[in-house]
Amino acid sequence: xxxxxxxxxxxxxxxxxxxxxxxxxxxxxxxxxxxxxxxxxxxxxxxxxxxxxxxxxxxxxxxxxxxxxxxxxxxxxxxxxxxxxxxxxxxxxxxxxxxxxxxxxxxxxxxxxxxxxxxxxxxxxxxxxxxxxxxxxxxxxxxxxxxxxxxxxxxxxxxxxxxxxxxxxxxxxxxxxxxxxxxxxxxxxxxxxxxxxxxxxxxxxxxxxxxxxxxxxxxxxxxxxxxxxxxxxxxxxxxxxxxxxxxxxxxxxxxxxxxxxxxxxxxxxxxxxxxxxxxxxxxxxxxxxxxxxxxxxxxxxxxxxxxxxxxxxxxxxxxxxxxxxxxxxxxxxxxxxxxxxxxxxxxxxxxxxxxxxxxxxxxxxxxxxxxxxxxxxxxxx
Amino acid sequence: xxxxxxxxxxxxxxxxxxxxxxxxxxxxxxxxxxxxxxxxxxxxxxxxxxxxxxxxxxxxxxxxxxxxxxxxxxxxxxxxxxxxxxxxxxxxxxxxxxxxxxxxxxxxxxxxxxxxxxxxxxxxxxxxxxxxxxxxxxxxxxxxxxxxxxxxxxxxxxxxxxxxxxxxxxxxxxxxxxxxxxxxxxxxxxxxxxxxxxxxxxxxxxxxxxxxxxxxxxxxxxxxxxxxxxxxxxxxxxxxxxxxxxxxxx
Ligand SMILES: Nc1ncnc2c1ncn2[C@@H]1O[C@H](COP(=O)(O)OP(=O)(O)OP(=O)(O)O)[C@@H](O)[C@H]1O
Ligand SMILES: [Mg+2]
Numbered sequence: 001x002x003x004x005x006x007x008x009x010x011x012x013x014x015x016x017x018x019x020x021x022x023x024x025x026x027x028x029x030x031x032x033x034x035x036x037x038x039x040x041x042x043x044x045x046x047x048x049x050x051x052x053x054x055x056x057x058x059x060x061x062x063x064x065x066x067x068x069x070x071x072x073x074x075x076x077x078x079x080x081x082x083x084x085x086x087x088x089x090x091x092x093x094x095x096x097x098x099x100x101x102x103x104x105x106x107x108x109x110x111x112x113x114x115x116x117x118x119x120x121x122x123x124x125x126x127x128x129x130x131x132x133x134x135x136x137x138x139x140x141x142x143x144x145x146x147x148x149x150x151x152x153x154x155x156x157x158x159x160x161x162x163x164x165x166x167x168x169x170x171x172x173x174x175x176x177x178x179x180x181x182x183x184x185x186x187x188x189x190x191x192x193x194x195x196x197x198x199x200x201x202x203x204x205x206x207x208x209x210x211x212x213x214x215x216x217x218x219x220x221x222x223x224x225x226x227x228x229x230x231x232x233x234x235x236x237x238x239x240x241x242x243x244x245x246x247x248x249x250x251x252x253x254x255x256x257x258x259x260x261x262x263x264x265x266x267x268x269x270x271x272x273x274x275x276x277x278x279x280x281x282x283x284x285x286x287x288x289x290x291x292x293x294x295x296x297x298x299x300x301x302x303x304x305x306x307x308x309x310x311x312x313x314x315x316x317x318x319x320x321x322x323x324x325x326x327x328x329x330x331x332x333x334x335x336x337x338x339x340x341x342x343x344x345x346x347x348x349x350x351x352x353x354x355x356x357x358x359x360x361x362x363x364x365x366x367x368x369x370x371x372x373x374x375x376x377x378x379x380x381x
Numbered sequence: 382x383x384x385x386x387x388x389x390x391x392x393x394x395x396x397x398x399x400x401x402x403x404x405x406x407x408x409x410x411x412x413x414x415x416x417x418x419x420x421x422x423x424x425x426x427x428x429x430x431x432x433x434x435x436x437x438x439x440x441x442x443x444x445x446x447x448x449x450x451x452x453x454x455x456x457x458x459x460x461x462x463x464x465x466x467x468x469x470x471x472x473x474x475x476x477x478x479x480x481x482x483x484x485x486x487x488x489x490x491x492x493x494x495x496x497x498x499x500x501x502x503x504x505x506x507x508x509x510x511x512x513x514x515x516x517x518x519x520x521x522x523x524x525x526x527x528x529x530x531x532x533x534x535x536x537x538x539x540x541x542x543x544x545x546x547x548x549x550x551x552x553x554x555x556x557x558x559x560x561x562x563x564x565x566x567x568x569x570x571x572x573x574x575x576x577x578x579x580x581x582x583x584x585x586x587x588x589x590x591x592x593x594x595x596x597x598x599x600x601x602x603x604x605x606x607x608x609x610x611x612x613x614x615x616x617x618x619x620x621x622x623x624x625x626x627x628x629x630x631x
Contacts, residue, residue, distance in 0.1 A: 328438070333475040333525075334485070336435050337541065338463035338492035347488065351479025351524070 017279045017310045020246075025088035029056030029099050032092035041091065044270040044302050046238055049209050051129070051155045053185055056096025062128025064154055066105060068121050073113030074144065076121075077106045082133075087189075089159070094187040094213075097157035101131040107146065109170070111139035118145040118364060125154025125182060132158025138168040138196075145171040145362060151206075153179040159187045162200070166193040166220070171201070173362055177372055178206035180237075188214040192223035192252070201360050202258075204231040204239045205372050211240040218249040218281075225254045228360050229271070230353055232373050233299070235264030242272040245288075247281035256288035259356050261349060262299030263377060270302045277309045277317060285315035292323040293352050295345070346374060383413040383450050383466060383548035383581060385434075390445035392426075392433045403429045405606035406445065411549060411581040418592055418617060419585045421603030422625050427585045428472055430603075431553045435469040436462050449549065464493055466548030470538035470555050472585075477525035482537065483507070485525050486544060493545055510543050514570050515563075531558035539570040546574065551583045556591035568594030589617045602628050 024032055035042045035054050042054075052058045068076040080103045089095040107119065121134065136146055148160065164170050176184055184207050190198050204210045216225045231239045245254045260269045271290045292301035305319035326348060334344035350370065357366050392404035403426045411417050421427050433440045434447060436459040447454040449465055457465060477485065486507065491497045498506070511518060514536050526534050535555050542550050552571070559567055568591060574580050575595070584595060592600075592614060600616040601608045602625070609628045610616065619627075 327475075329475045330477050332437055332459060333471070333477065334489075335459040336463055336469055336471075337485070337489035337545070338460055339488055340460050340492065341458075343488065343492070344460075347480050347485070348477065351477060354479035 014309050014312050020276060020278075022090045025090060026095055027086060027088050027098050029092050029096040032056065032095060035092060041242070044268075045211060045240060046209060049183065049238065050185065051183055053096065053155065053157050053183065054093050056092040056099065058096075058100075058129055060100055060102065060128070060130055062126060062130060063102070064130045064132060064152075064156060064158075065124040065126070066121065067124075068107070069117075069119065071115055071117045071119050073110050073115045073142070074119045075108045075110070078103045079106065086161070089187060091187075093157055093185050094159050097131045097159055097185075098133060100157075101133045105132070105134045107134065107136045109136075109138045109142040109144045109168070111142055111165075113142045113144070115144040118147050118362070121146065121148045123148060123150045123158070125150070125152035125156060125178070127153045129155045132156065134158065134160045136160065136162045136170065136172060138162070138164045138170045140165040141167040143169045146173070147362070147365065148172065148174045150174070150176050150178055150184060153182050155183045157185045159189070162188065162190045162198060164190065164192050164196040164198050167195050168193065169197045171199040171362065173201040173203065173360070173365055174212070175365070175368075176202070176204040176207055176210050176212075177368075178210070180206065180208060182207040183209045184211070185209075186212045188212060190214065190216045190225065192216065192218050192225060194220035195222035197224040197226075199226040199228070201362070202229040202231070202241055203365065203369055204229070204241070205369070205376060207239075208236065209238045211238075211242075213242045213244070215244040215246065216254060217246050218252045221250045221252065223249065223252040225252075227254070227256045227258075228356060229258035229260070230356055230360070230369065231258070231260040231269055232376060233260065233262050233267040233269050234376055236266050238268045238270075240270035242270070242274070244274045245276070245286065247275070247277040247284045247286065249281060251283035252281065253284070254286045254288075257356060257359060258290045259292070259353060260301065261293045261295055261352065261373075262301055263295040265298040267299035268302075269300075272304045272306065273319065274306045275308070275317070275319070277311060277314060279310040282311055282313040283315055284317065287316065287318045289320045291321075293349070294323065294325050295349065346377070349373070349377075383579070384410060385454070385467075385549045385581065386410050386446075386448050387434070388446050390430070390433065390447060391443045392429055392440050393443050394429070394440055400441075402443075403440075403606055404433065407607055409583075409601065409608060411583050413548060413581045414575070414578045415599065416575060416582045416584060416595060416597045418597035418600045418614075419583055419603055420587065420600065420617060420620055425603045426606040427603055428553055431469055431472075431551045431585060434467060434551055435459065460492065468542055468545055468547035468550040470535075470542055470550065470552040472553040472557070474526050474534040474538055476527045478527055480525050481522050482525055483521040486541065489541070490544060506544065510540055513543070513573065514540050515566050516540060532560060532563045535559055536563065536567055539567050543570055543574055546577070547580055549581045549583070550574070551585070553585045554587065555584070556586050556588060564591060565594060571595050589621045592617050604628050
């Protein structure tokens with residue numbers, strides 16, 4: 001293996017405002033045409049492996065088991081009625097999930113509550129086709145960490161809507177630690193109030209196909225979003241993360257860091273980072289970076305940063321994307337100190353994710369992620 | 382008493398224009414307790430020799446032999462060579478992002494000694510070594526060589542040598558880039574290891590200034606991929622005074 005590193009730092013031009021309203025926004029899957037791989041949004045997606053979830057009409061064959069720990073300041077409810085206002089989704093999969101879901105899970109973090117303990121929503125699949133809708137409502141000036149832990153096997157389309165009220169602060173970690181055969185498709189929609197902040201973390205380790213679309217909308221000035229992602233795809237796995245940050249308010253910040261490693265034949269990862277700074281979003285500060293490490297032959301990492309800027313009156317905007325292989329010189333250095341090739345690769349891989357785990361800084365996640373990655377490395381490394 | 386014996390070693394590198402001969406028959410024997418200085422002009426192949434001994438995959442051995450206490454070094458993998466007792470302090474130590482010095486050293490020591498060191502002893506040992514080399518204790522938590530200055534990297538190489546306590550240490554221009562104080566500190570570190578009498582040192586250098594602290598028993602002049610002259614420390618002074626031209630015609 002030779003060390004190859006590509007680095008893309010594209011020039012960013014200021015473009016005139018465009019109409020960015022999605023073509024269709026609806027809660028009804030029949031309003032959408034069935035997506036195909038010719039659609040821009042699906043061009044990297046293995047449509048044949050989605051088990052028809054993209055058609056929006058596959059009936060439920062069983063549920064996922066949801067359990068939540070009790071934490072003072074947080075309340076969890078399951079309701080069968082789909083009441084209340086909800087913004088339409090932007091694709092057939094998400095609308096299909098909404099149309100087919102039996103009950104809505106609502107987690108509310110009470111106003112002013114500062115949760116001492118993380119809320120853990122555990123989602124356990126049992127192999128069935130199932131749907132989910134989780135609403136995380138963070139009331140004014142509340143502060144909490146929520147971990148949504150997906151395990152087991154499932155064919156699952158489940159959306160998460162995260163509503164962060166003025167002055168509130170939330171960290172949501174969604175862990176995709178599925179068994180090898182799971183398919184998981186989701187939209188995570190974050191809505192940020194005035195001076196609120198959200199840290200959103202996707203950790204995708206398991207599943208045959210995982211495709212998650214996080215989005216951030218600012219409803220007032222002063223919002224801050226940190227979007228972190230850590231993914232590991234081994235042979236035959238497809239892990240896709242497409243995010244959209246819509247800067248439509250003044251003086252908001254976003255920081256996106258996604259890092260992934262690929263190991264084995266046909267491992268495929270996709271990262272698309274769309275950041276839009278609208279004409280009125282003066283004082284915006286945004287940066288996004290995606291780094292991929294290909295551990296062994298045959299893996300493919302697609303990485304598409306996309307920054308669109310309609311105003312020059314911003315604090316900063318930047319993006320970067322790198323994809324590299326194991327650095328032979330690093331491995332040689334470690335081995336020349338007696339460390340076996342396997343152990344050397346593990347050290348380098350752990351090191352690759354270490355700064356990101358530091359930024360994520362949810363202690364109960366770190367050990368779990370390290371262990372899971374090393375287990376999944378199996379005999380490859 | 383350990384001994385490394387290099388006989389008739391020839392080495393190639395692969396370049397865009399095909400293989401290129403770099404080492405053209407190197408003969409050298411270094412025994413534990415001895416200090417050998419290897420001096421030679423830029424590009425003469427000193428680092429190539431060091432890397433070939435350590436087993437860097439970029440260099441292919443086309444002839445000759447290297448043995449450590451009779452064992453065939455060339456048949457060993459890189460990590461096996463290190464565990465057998467070879468150590469290379471690199472001319473350009475590599476950064477390893479995300480891996481802390483303390484984690485790296487503990488992993489290395491565990492591999493080399495064959496068992497994890499007793500934690501309490503280990504922390505004490507590490508602290509003492511770092512103090513001896515005047516390395517700030519905070520470096521233990523920094524990532525390997527990441528953002529280290531040239532001199533800090535060299536000190537850290539000697540820290541590793543001291544902890545690993547190898548049979549044979551090849552130090553590739555460890556003195557380059559050191560300020561006068563660092564040179565003294567690093568030299569003392571090398572001498573501490575030498576004083577135990579169990580390590581043979583091959584010191585690759587361009588300058589006699591380190592040889593004022595670390596006294597060589599032998600000086601070898603390297604030119605165009607082979608040793609062209611051998612002698613005592615007076616040879617180093619001769620080089621300093623007159624350069625390498627005298628050896629070309631020799
Ligand atoms: N990959 C390579 N392709 C072409 N030439 C190479 C390659 N690697 C090494 N060489 C050449 O081999 C020769 C010996 O290099 P080496 O690094 O061993 O020299 P050195 O004696 O250590 O020099 P210095 O004193 O500058 O450190 C040089 O001419 C160098 O350019
Ligand atoms: Mg050199």
